[in-house]
Amino acid sequence: MSTILVEKNVSATMRDGTLLRADIYRPAEPGRYPVLVQRTPYNKELLALTALTLDPLRAAAAGYVLVIQDVRARWASDGDVFYFYRDEFDDGHDTIAWAAAQDWSNGEVGIYGLSYMGGTSWQAAATAPPALRALSPTTAPCDFWRDHLWRGGALHWGLFVTWALQAIGPAALLRGKRGQPDLWPAFLQLVEDSDDYEARVRHLPLNTFPPAQPGDGKFLPFFFDTLQHPTPDAWTESFLPANRHADVQVPALIIAGWHDLLLAADLEHFTRMKSGAGSELARAATRIVIGPWAHAMFQSTVGDLDFGLRASGQLLDLREDLTGLQLRWFDRWLQQKPNGIDAEAPVRIFVQGLNRWRDEQEWPLARTRYTPLYLRAGGHLSFAMPAAAETPDAYVYDPHDPCPTCGGPLLMPATYRRGPVDQAPILSRSDVLSYTSEPLTEDMELTGPVSLVLYAASSAPDTDWVIKLCDVHPDGRSYNVCDGVLRARYRESLTTPRLVEPGAVLRYDITLAATSLLLHAGHRLQVLVTSSDFPRYDRNPNTGELGVSATVLKPASQQIFHDAEHASHLILPLIPTSSPKP
Numbered sequence: 001m002s003t004i005l006v007e008k009n010v011s012a013t014m015r016d017g018t019l020l021r022a023d024i025y026r027p028a029e030p031g032r033y034p035v036l037v038q039r040t041p042y043n044k045e046l047l048a049l050t051a052l053t054l055d056p057l058r059a060a061a062a063g064y065v066l067v068i069q070d071v072r073a074r075w076a077s078d079g080d081v082f083y084f085y086r087d088e089f090d091d092g093h094d095t096i097a098w099a100a101a102q103d104w105s106n107g108e109v110g111i112y113g114l115s116y117m118g119g120t121s122w123q124a125a126a127t128a129p130p131a132l133r134a135l136s137p138t139t140a141p142c143d144f145w146r147d148h149l150w151r152g153g154a155l156h157w158g159l160f161v162t163w164a165l166q167a168i169g170p171a172a173l174l175r176g177k178r179g180q181p182d183l184w185p186a187f188l189q190l191v192e193d194s195d196d197y198e199a200r201v202r203h204l205p206l207n208t209f210p211p212a213q214p215g216d217g218k219f220l221p222f223f224f225d226t227l228q229h230p231t232p233d234a235w236t237e238s239f240l241p242a243n244r245h246a247d248v249q250v251p252a253l254i255i256a257g258w259h260d261l262l263l264a265a266d267l268e269h270f271t272r273m274k275s276g277a278g279s280e281l282a283r284a285a286t287r288i289v290i291g292p293w294a295h296a297m298f299q300s301t302v303g304d305l306d307f308g309l310r311a312s313g314q315l316l317d318l319r320e321d322l323t324g325l326q327l328r329w330f331d332r333w334l335q336q337k338p339n340g341i342d343a344e345a346p347v348r349i350f351v352q353g354l355n356r357w358r359d360e361q362e363w364p365l366a367r368t369r370y371t372p373l374y375l376r377a378g379g380h381l382s383f384a385m386p387a388a389a390e391t392p393d394a395y396v397y398d399p400h401d402p403c404p405t406c407g408g409p410l411l412m413p414a415t416y417r418r419g420p421v422d423q424a425p426i427l428s429r430s431d432v433l434s435y436t437s438e439p440l441t442e443d444m445e446l447t448g449p450v451s452l453v454l455y456a457a458s459s460a461p462d463t464d465w466v467i468k469l470c471d472v473h474p475d476g477r478s479y480n481v482c483d484g485v486l487r488a489r490y491r492e493s494l495t496t497p498r499l500v501e502p503g504a505v506l507r508y509d510i511t512l513a514a515t516s517l518l519l520h521a522g523h524r525l526q527v528l529v530t531s532s533d534f535p536r537y538d539r540n541p542n543t544g545e546l547g548v549s550a551t552v553l554k555p556a557s558q559q560i561f562h563d564a565e566h567a568s569h570l571i572l573p574l575i576p577t578s579s580p581k582p
Contacts, residue, residue: 397558
């Protein structure tokens with residue numbers, strides 16, 4: 001490896017005079033090099049050690065300067081208080097301009113990063129910095145309200161608490177401790193409260209959550225501000241670049257995971273870039289790569305399932321790792337190397353079950369046959385639509401005893417395992433209905449968006465519907481594939497909620513994100529219907545109150561309909577290789 005120079009805590013001045021500090025990794029040989037920027041709230045030194053998706057030392061050895069910067073008010077950077085996403089548009093733009101002007105820079109800049117850092121990449125790109133040539137965001141948020149901290153109107157409570165208290169909170173208090181020794185007891189209390197996660201997340205109301213109020217209660221100002229916006233509005237629209245892809249002038253290499261909590265966001269980024277990015281180059285050259293991964297987990301084993309060596313982020317399809325993939329991307333757009341990456345398919349997906357990568361030309365796939373699969377009496381699934389009356393199924397959802405989180409696209413404490421997990425712990429619950437097909441007689445591929453049309457009634461003026469699509473293996477184990485949630489008040493509009501009439505049979509259109517899965521003969525499809533997934537989502541109190549401010553919880557009687565008039569059904573994205581008949 002070539003000799004690498006490392007400079008610590010190099011300051012860049014933002015437009016308001018605030019100093020943000022970065023560690024610089026660059027070739028020892030004098031010269032001007034293309035620059036790759038990553039902006040993080042998680043400690044730039046830790047990011048360099050863990051590398052995540054791009055190894056800075058390898059990148060520097062390959063002829064790049066790496067700028068890994070602490071964002072405003074985090075770790076070594078100045079700023080009064082950290083407020084997620086608020087300053088990243090301007091600070092990202094200013095950092096790219098600063099990097100392009102340094103004497104070790106040739107003026108060509110790329111930006112990259114995972115999760116929050118992927119978000120800062122999109123935010124910077126949306127300001128169209130003149131020096132920016134390409135970006136590579138991995139599992140990055142797109143819309144603050146619709147696919148990041150809320151989903152179907154339910155609050156991603158487990159994500160919000162875990163991220164705010166464990167990833168952001170301790171560092172915020174330790175940083176404040178420099179001149180405020182009285183905050184040290186608050187820090188210790190925060191650690192103690194975080195350890196008691198199971199009990200703490202049940203606190204009511206959510207908008208007075210005690211662990212987020214140590215010291216003067218202002219070290220996480222975004223926490224309580226967020227809970228004051230349970231419906232999308234101008235405030236929630238101001239944070240992320242959901243409506244600004246037309247301002248992005250450069251191509252993006254988007255890296256996503258089928259079991260990642262930000263999969264819907266990554267797919268939204270891709271489709272918006274392909275249809276409406278700000279330049280022909282950005283529209284034509286943007287690519288997406290989707291593996292079988294959960295959030296920040298790029299190994300071949302995800303949850304309970306092993307997808308084989310080709311799935312590993314360290315050896316993609318036995319050809320290259322994620323660092324190599326991104327270096328080829330930046331080589332093409334920052335160094336104009338004709339390496340052919342721009343001629344590769346715009347969509348590369350890992351087909352689970354087949355456990356192979358496959359190139360596609362669009363998303364969703366043009367050859368998809370969207371096919372209904374009906375919920376039927378007796379807990380059955382069938383391609384045959386009900387022709388007569390069928391008695392609805394019923395259960396009671398009691399928010400005092402919610403259905404616990406069991407696998408899925410999570411970001412929560414390690415006791416809640418991410419990805420496909422055996423659903424046995426919840427299948428015997430009285431508040432979980434299951435509908436299962438007969439064993440498949442031949443292989444069936446599902447690739448694309450999955451949704452469910454649910455006809456249901458509740459005794460409550462508001463409640464939740466939680467749906468899981470599962471793959472039942474021949475040995476009887478059931479693994480979650482994808483899922484969805486819809487808060488009843490948002491059934492018609494996410495921006496104009498309306499309570500339901502208790503007892504009324506209503507239609508609910510529930511998005512279950514997307515998947516790519518080959519189900520082998522002998523497997524069965526299964527749909528689980530319930531009304532909670534806690535603490536992943538906040539509990540609906542069933543009273544008509546907003547979940548963030550509710551202090552009273554009441555049970556609700558739920559009915560699921562599957563008759564000729566109210567034919568609840570999945571909409572499956574079948575890829576035509578055969579004619580399955582479960």
